[in-house]
Amino acid sequence: DAGVIQSPRHEVTEMGQEVTLRCKPISGHNSLFWYRQTMMRGLELLIYFNNNVPIDDSGMPEDRFSAKMPNASFSTLKIQPSEPRDSAVYFCASSLENNRGPFSSPLHFGNGTRLTVT
Amino acid sequence: AQSVTQPDIHITVSEGASLELRCNYSYGATPYLFWYVQSPGQGLQLLLKYFSGDTLVQGIKGFEAEFKRSQSSFNLRKPSVHWSDAAEYFCAVVGGGSNYKLTFGKGTLLTVNP
Numbered sequence: 001d002a003g004v005i006q007s008p009r010h011e012v013t014e015m016g017q018e019v020t021l022r023c024k025p026i027s028g029h030n031s032l033f034w035y036r037q038t039m040m041r042g043l044e045l046l047i048y049f050n051n052n053v054p055i056d057d058s059g060m061p062e063d064r065f066s067a068k069m070p071n072a073s074f075s076t077l078k079i080q081p082s083e084p085r086d087s088a089v090y091f092c093a094s095s096l097e098n099n100r101g102p103f104s105s106p107l108h109f110g111n112g113t114r115l116t117v118t
Numbered sequence: 119a120q121s122v123t124q125p126d127i128h129i130t131v132s133e134g135a136s137l138e139l140r141c142n143y144s145y146g147a148t149p150y151l152f153w154y155v156q157s158p159g160q161g162l163q164l165l166l167k168y169f170s171g172d173t174l175v176q177g178i179k180g181f182e183a184e185f186k187r188s189q190s191s192f193n194l195r196k197p198s199v200h201w202s203d204a205a206e207y208f209c210a211v212v213g214g215g216s217n218y219k220l221t222f223g224k225g226t227l228l229t230v231n232p
Contacts, residue, residue: 004161031218043162043208043222056219091161097218107220109161 004110006092012116018080021113023092024073033107034067034077035091043091049075050097082117089114120145120211124223131199132231139194139226141209150212151192152220153183157205165207168192179203204230 005024013019025032034046047057052069060067064083069075079086089112096105121144131137143149150169154162166177173185183194192209209223 033218033220042224043220045219048218050218093161106164106167107162109163111159111161 004092004094004108006090006110006113008113009111010114010116012118013082014118015083016081017117018078019082019086019115019117021077021090021092021115023075023077023110025075025092025094026108027073029094029096029108030072031095031097032069032075033093033095034075035093035109037089037091037112038087046077046090079115082115084117087115087117120149120221122209122211122221122223124207124209124226126226127224128227128229130229130231133201134198137194137196137199137203137228139207139209139228141192141194141223142190143192143209143211144190145211148187151183151185152210152212153177153181153192153194154208154210154222155179155205156208156225162208165194199228199230201230201232204228 004026007022030051032049035043036046037043044059046059047067048055049069065079067077091109091112093107093109095107123142125140152167153165155165156162165181166175166183168175168185176182181196183192185192206225206227208225210220212220
């Protein structure tokens, strides 16, 4: 299994530009999470999908952020327009959720996308 | 809301020495507790987890952690550290009415001296 695949690994963009981060979860997993990691705030949950449906997007910082999961094998996180304070590492993670919850199986993280907004 | 405190931002140990990384949580009931490790440029990898039962849990790479309800702690231990253990370690908790929202501590960076 290739694990959770994120692209791109690095993204440098100018303020005001649209940024799209991509994630391919592990095949068969039904829960997907987007996290943001910064020095100041640590790891924060942005949004959680279960069976392709957004369950909790309360962590999405602003309307500039949006996430989609059109099918079980793909998700995107979009920032439009981007700002310098969005600079962070964005992680996608997936797991197989059963009646014990999404952590009955380990949460698998991708290697992240390091976003720099200048 | 639940919270996680990792009091040590950075710890340095010598290779072969024992290790204990501290984690305290704030939550009224018994939470689900986790330790993750992050190597540079990588995502997080699960070391071990506690849901219920035996309060001493064994994980991968020779790590173990002990849940102590009276101290609201879930400290990570390893009897003999290897140079490859140098990484950042995160304690995390799920609870507070949510069964999916992981709350992470700020992490402890481990440096291993030869």
